[in-house]
Amino acid sequence: MANKNRQLKEAKVAEIKEKLEKAEAVVLADYQGLTVEEDTLLRKNLREAGVEYKVYKNKLVSLAAKELGHDGIVEFLEGPVSIAFGYEDATAPARILNDFAKDHKKLELKAGIVGGDIYDEAKIKQLATIPPKDVLIAKLLGSFKAPVSNFAYLINAIKDKKEAESAE
Template structure:
């Protein structure tokens, strides 16, 4: 598709603005997907505040460079048909939605690589992140791990204090008034 320089510049500006605060940027190969599938995936991703856009590789390279990301690691990912998934909200939820869609639709789109919190990730790492529990669950587990030693210490100290009270009561009962 032929685009004027002004159209390309506008697309680059819009994508650069969207990617500047993104927690997750993931490149996929959408080959084999029809418009209906892409629309369904976009709708599912919007529910978790994520976007999915088909991009020209050259414009995507410029946009990624503009936000300060190294495209050296993406060499093989910026070939063929490319769509980009990005979110500035919860990256794990976006990955869960994507991988659920992939399982339901015969392994398409194919994940290439991307950036998770501005660090390069490959296809395997993206799959691992999708298996993580939601952020709230991870925070609850962390709080539980921090509280566990405190509760244990409290139980031990209160047990010792209880034993001391029993000993003192025993001594009091044995002593004549």
């Protein structure tokens, strides 16, 4: 019996390690006090953004984090802790949890891991202010487009001026 229990724990630790390695960003939050309806809404919002939201035993998360060299996150694994794993957009877990926490005071951001670095609550809240990846890409493309458009208008104005001069 004890051997089977150990195997189950080892499998969970391996699962957590895999998620930690794969994630662009990981955010820890204290969810104690949320109602079932609030938790369901939060999970829906996270799922729609491609963020995985889990609750694991702190001891198992601690073991996985230590094996990956993320010892600094262990101090935040106190009490009920939920974990949001962002695989595509590093800002999504922080942004969604932070926005949700504004209306639901029971949810508190604790810390996170972004790019292998440990972020405290203040840094996670700062990360939450960064727009989604697709918005940033659109802004970047818009900034590329502006000079090209201006150049095209300039060329067109020169062409119109030459045509007007040759018509005279």
